[in-house]
Every structure is written in C-alpha cells, then in structure tokens.
Amino acid sequence: MELLSNILNPWNLLAAFLTFAIFSFLYKDNPFYKFAEHLFVGVSLGYSTCIIIFNAFIPKVVNPIFTDFSHNWHLVIAVLLGMMYFFRFSSKYRWLIRFPMAIQIGFTAGISVTLRMDARLFKQLKFTVMPLDNIYTIIVIVGVISVLIYFLFTFKRKGILNPLAKLGTIFLMVGFGATFGNTVMARISLLIGRISFLLKDWLHILE
Amino acid sequence: MKKRIPLFIVFLVGMLMIIQFFIPHRLSVTFYTGFLNWFTAMVLFALIIGIGTLLNRHFKKIKRKDDDWGFSIVTITGFFGMLLIGIFGGIGEGTLFMKLFEFVLTPLQATMFALLAFFIASAAFRAFRARTFEASLLLIAALIVMLGRVPIGDKLTFGFASTLTEWIFRIPNMAAKRGIQMGIALGMIATSLKIIFGIERSWLGSDD
Structure with missing residues (x-):
C-alpha cells in the first residue's frame, strides 16, 4: 500500500514524467521532449529571478534602504541607474542605457584586473613553483612553461621554442583527455542519479 | 556627450576599483562593498531586460502562430508560475517553490545533463x-x-x-x-x- 502511494505520489509522478520526457529524445525529437525543454527554460529562469530577488536584491538593496535610509540613500541612485536600462525600449533615448552599463563594465573591468592578476596569475605562479622539493613540481613547471610557449603567437617560433611548444601540446592533450574523461564520468553519475530515482526512490525496485 | 561621458565613467570606476585593491583600509573596503551593492541593484534590472527580450520573442511566436508556438506558452507559464509562487509563497524550506525546485527543476536539469552522457559517448566514438x-x-x-x-x-x-x-x-x-x-x-x-x-x-x- 505504501509502495503504491509512493508510486502514485503526484510529485514523484511529475518528476518521473519529466525524466522520461527528456530521455525520450534518445529515440528522436518529439512533443514530450519539446514540452520538457521549454518548461526547463521557463522554470529555471523563474527560479534564478526569485533567487536573485530574495538572496541579493532584497537583503542588499531593499532592506538597507528601508531600515537605515540615512546611511544607504546612495542605493536609491543605483536603483534609478538600473532603471535606466528600460530606455532600451525607447528609440530616442536608447543611448542612456550606456550609463548603467558604463558603471557595471567599469566595475567588472577594474575588479578583473586586480583580482585576476592576484588569483589567476600570481597565486597560480606561486603554487606552480612552490614547494620546489620534488621532481613533480619540476614537471609541472616545465609543463606550464611549455603550454604558455605553445600559446605564444606574437612572433614565429624558432629554435628551442619549437620542441618546447611540442611538449606543451603533449601536456595539453593529456589535460584535455583527463578533462574529457572526467566530464563523461560526471554525466554518467548524473545518469545513475536519475536511474536511481526511477528504480529506487520512485518504484522501489532497488533497495 | 552620448559616448564620452560613459567612456569617462568606465575609466573612473575601473581605476577606482584598481586603486582600492591596493589600499588595505577600512574606508577602501566600505567603498568596495558599497559598489558591490550598487552592482547588485543594477544587475536585477539588466536581468529584467534579458527576460523581457526572451518573453517578447515567445509572445511574438504565439502571436504569429509560428511552428511549435504552443510550447512558447509552456515557457511563459513556467516562468511566471515559478516567479509568482516564489514571490507570494516565499522560497524557504517546505514551500511550494522548493517543491517545484526538487521535483521539476532538478529532474529536468539532471536528466538534461545526463542525456549528454550518451551524446558525448557517441561523439567520442566518431571523433x-x-x-x-x-x-x-x-x-x-x-x-x-x-x-x-x-x-x-x-x-x-x-x-x-x-x-x-x-x-x-x-x-x-x-x-x-x-x-x-x-x-x-x-x-x-x-x-x-x-x-x-x-x-x-x-x-x-x-x-x-
């Protein structure tokens, strides 16, 4: 009885239907797949919007303005600037959207320069050469240098640079292979997760 | 004016963001946090524009009765349904919003990516x-x-x-x-x- 109620649970039925609808694409494109695909787009967009509203916009913008206006009045300017994005729909004043865009692009570009330099360049360099106490660190150093040489297109590679670039290709191919293998296994584990839902959580065929 | 002022704003904001990174002072951190909140405030409106463009496309498809226009109704209903349920019912644990996340969005997303396992395998076999x-x-x-x-x-x-x-x-x-x-x-x-x-x-x- 409990098993039947679990199978007929509307939420489980819905999840199972959507799972089968997506898998039906393996046969060929069909209305069930299209339904699930379009639903996915709409629902995920609605979900993301709600998350941004509740987890970012309300706590960081709305609440500070309404609870402590004297210290957060400047956020009203940000909201007004954000609203300038709506000028996109006006052919006469469309150019005004450049102002909010300028602030966002300037902020992102400025942050990119410093944070990327720190996290993606200096820290990566530091952890590439440290600790310099075993053969593997030396292999990594050689690998990083050779990969960087492979991507050197400023001038024509000559002399020692050619074999180093070739070595870079070897490191890259092994890296791409590892990434590919890992991606396949990640997808396989998602597949196992869906099969597990169908056979274990929903139908209770597997224990 | 239409281009020079935005270019100046980009320069000013970008340089301020670079400079503040090298000043380890409380004021610098406050400035950065304040700007981050400005960014958050503006992101929502940029998102609305993006959503508006997508919905506009689907509304046009329905209006013109293009091929598969019926599925555009599914996208629009899915979006507004999830949005309104989230806004009026909340997004905490045990809400309808979370139920929909668990039994609609998660299966859709996980299955969509699981489907790629077959295509990756098939593409790899050929390539x-x-x-x-x-x-x-x-x-x-x-x-x-x-x-x-x-x-x-x-x-x-x-x-x-x-x-x-x-x-x-x-x-x-x-x-x-x-x-x-x-x-x-x-x-x-x-x-x-x-x-x-x-x-x-x-x-x-x-x-x-």
Whole structure:
C-alpha cells in the first residue's frame, strides 16, 4: 500500500514524467521532449529571478534602504541607474542605457584586473613553483612553461621554442583527455542519479 | 556627450576599483562593498531586460502562430508560475517553490545533463581516432581517467587506474590547466585595461 502511494505520489509522478520526457529524445525529437525543454527554460529562469530577488536584491538593496535610509540613500541612485536600462525600449533615448552599463563594465573591468592578476596569475605562479622539493613540481613547471610557449603567437617560433611548444601540446592533450574523461564520468553519475530515482526512490525496485 | 561621458565613467570606476585593491583600509573596503551593492541593484534590472527580450520573442511566436508556438506558452507559464509562487509563497524550506525546485527543476536539469552522457559517448566514438600521437595521448588519458573513476575499473586494473588518474590530475593536467588559466588571465587583464582606457568601445554600440 505504501509502495503504491509512493508510486502514485503526484510529485514523484511529475518528476518521473519529466525524466522520461527528456530521455525520450534518445529515440528522436518529439512533443514530450519539446514540452520538457521549454518548461526547463521557463522554470529555471523563474527560479534564478526569485533567487536573485530574495538572496541579493532584497537583503542588499531593499532592506538597507528601508531600515537605515540615512546611511544607504546612495542605493536609491543605483536603483534609478538600473532603471535606466528600460530606455532600451525607447528609440530616442536608447543611448542612456550606456550609463548603467558604463558603471557595471567599469566595475567588472577594474575588479578583473586586480583580482585576476592576484588569483589567476600570481597565486597560480606561486603554487606552480612552490614547494620546489620534488621532481613533480619540476614537471609541472616545465609543463606550464611549455603550454604558455605553445600559446605564444606574437612572433614565429624558432629554435628551442619549437620542441618546447611540442611538449606543451603533449601536456595539453593529456589535460584535455583527463578533462574529457572526467566530464563523461560526471554525466554518467548524473545518469545513475536519475536511474536511481526511477528504480529506487520512485518504484522501489532497488533497495 | 552620448559616448564620452560613459567612456569617462568606465575609466573612473575601473581605476577606482584598481586603486582600492591596493589600499588595505577600512574606508577602501566600505567603498568596495558599497559598489558591490550598487552592482547588485543594477544587475536585477539588466536581468529584467534579458527576460523581457526572451518573453517578447515567445509572445511574438504565439502571436504569429509560428511552428511549435504552443510550447512558447509552456515557457511563459513556467516562468511566471515559478516567479509568482516564489514571490507570494516565499522560497524557504517546505514551500511550494522548493517543491517545484526538487521535483521539476532538478529532474529536468539532471536528466538534461545526463542525456549528454550518451551524446558525448557517441561523439567520442566518431571523433576519437588514434590517428596521431597527440590524439592517442588524449584517448589514453581519457580512458585511464574513466577507468580510475569507477570501482570496477579500479578492480580490473588492481588499483593502478585510480593511482594513475590521481597522478594525471595532479601533474600533467594541472600544468596544462595552469598554462591555460594564466593565458586566460593575461587576456582578460589586457581586455579589461583596453576597456578602462577606452581602446575597446564595442560595448557602446554602433548607433549615435
């Protein structure tokens, strides 16, 4: 009885239907797949919007303005600037959207320069050469240098640079292979997760 | 004015963001946090524009009765349904919003990505031919990692596959990733500087 109620649970039925609808694409494109695909787009967009509203916009913008206006009045300017994005729909004043865009692009570009330099360049360099106490660190150093040489297109590679670039290709191919293998296994584990839902959580065929 | 002021704003904000990073002072942190909140306030409106564009496309499709226009209704209903349920019912644990997340969005997302397993396998079967030395390396590395990531593969190779997988990830893969990441970082820094100094202006658009 409990098993039947679990199978007929509307939420489980819905999840199972959507799972089968997506898998039906393996046969060929069909209305069930299209339904699930379009639903996915709409629902995920609605979900993301709600998350941004509740987890970012309300706590960081709305609440500070309404609870402590004297210290957060400047956020009203940000909201007004954000609203300038709506000028996109006006052919006469469309150019005004450049102002909010300028602030966002300037902020992102400025942050990119410093944070990327720190996290993606200096820290990566530091952890590439440290600790310099075993053969593997030396292999990594050689690998990083050779990969960087492979991507050197400023001038024509000559002399020692050619074999180093070739070595870079070897490191890259092994890296791409590892990434590919890992991606396949990640997808396989998602597949196992869906099969597990169908056979274990929903139908209770597997224990 | 239509282009010079935005270019000046980009320069000013970009430079302020670079300078504040090198000043370890409370005021500098407050300034950064304040700007981050400004950014958050504006992101929502940018998102609304993006959503508006998507919905507009679907509304047009319905209006013109294009092929598969009925599915556009599904997208619009899915979006507004989820949005209104979230706004009026809340997004906390035990709400209808979370139920929909668990039983609609999660199965859809997980199955969609699981579906890719079949297509990746099929594409790999067609594309991966060990014609050259480099292609063989890619193939071997992928096979070792796939074997090393499952218990049966590890059993079949007496634990060798997982040990080799770990080594591949720690040494050659890390070297390749670091090289690529550094290249990307240098590219992004150069592009960011070009935007800040007004050399790269494509974001301004072509009109006016």
